[in-house]
Amino acid sequence: MIIGLFVIGIGMLFLLDNLGWLDLDLRVHIVPTVLIGVGILKVLQTRTQSGVIVGGALIVVGALIMLKSLGFLHIDWRTLWPLLLIGAGVAVVIKSTMQRASPQQDGLSLDKDSSDNVINITAIMGAHKNRVLSQDFRGGEITAIMGGSDLDLRQASINGDAVLNLFAFCGGITIKVPVDWIVLLEGTPIMGGFEEKTMPPAAGSVPKRLILRGYVIMGGVEVRN
Template identity: 80%
Template sequence: MRTRRRERNPATQMIIGLFVIGLGMLFLLDNLGWLDLDLRIHVVPTVLIAVGILKVMQTRTQSGTVVGGALILAGAVIMLKSLGFLYIDWRVLWPLFIIAAGVAVVVKSTINRKTLEQGSASLDKDVSDSTVNITAIMGGYKNRILSQDFRGGEITAIMGGSDLDLRQASINGEAVLNLFAFCGGITVKVPIDWTVVMEGTPIMGGFEEKTVPPAAGGVHKRLILRGYVIMGGVEVRN
């Protein structure tokens, strides 16, 4: 099954660029003494809100929307408390963040279970192994895919890491893998007969490809990597 190629949204790229420019201008004005920025009040919650919005715009899954919404909520709560609009002690606030993270895990597991049940009902062979939906938050996730009809999916790493091994998998034509790393890292291992196409956007981070070029005249198999790396890294190798 051939995955339809989707072009990156220019509006999203423009929003990212304007946000980075604005953040740089704020730091410049602060260093020049024209502004008095408080890192706790202004910068950290603003970055969390911006990253959450970016994740919601980029995701193709319900669990990704939950993660993006949680980042937006965390940034908004921190900003409101720091500005004095929300009177909650930090000893009460940080357990609430832990509870929210647990709720996100439960929601994600429920979504994954429903997906597996729907796949079994439709008798779609190896549906659960043909696509991936990985979320690593403050932890590590390793997975090996054996499907001979890999169709792509989504990987999110926030202050954590994900290692996806596709070296024993195969693609029928083309697959798209959406990546999102915030203060985290993602490693993707691919077979030597795959062509890797990088279409990601690094923001104070980086994409690095260490694959061997496939032999000429072979079956055309393309893995397209899209998404955003913010203060993190993505590595693709054989």
């Protein structure tokens, strides 16, 4: 529903501009509009505090660019980009403080030996590679924005089902799973794609299901075993 309403809104802006009822330079305004829309999707999709911070940062950046292009914010880029950099640093500090203060992640209690049962990976303009060895993997969240994440689960195990929330914006996510896992794709690609390259598990094996949900926007997700 959110995606449909966002597309309707973009279409209405184009229509009103073409009819001459609005005087918008969509070549300038489309970028901040996309950033705001992507940020809203991230906030609605995430289950972690760091995800809310990432989504909120996208919304703030998009709003600042929009206000500047509309003439409501009189500030030059030499002043604006240091403020954005300071905001990114504050977000990192807040995320680090939350992780140190809370022994829980995604509402699940974690002890020292099971810290990788639930993962929370964020890759922004960079690459993140991680190998999970947990024998009680329960899922988590992966965010890749103009970057990539490579998650290796081939030595992990699931007791039943695990749900992994994915969010890729102009980035890619690669997931490697064991041969006895069943992968279910429930995500929504927007100018992107989900690709599954797994072989079916052997007959008679105990079903272990990895459920992938989320959004892929101008990016890609690949799963293989």
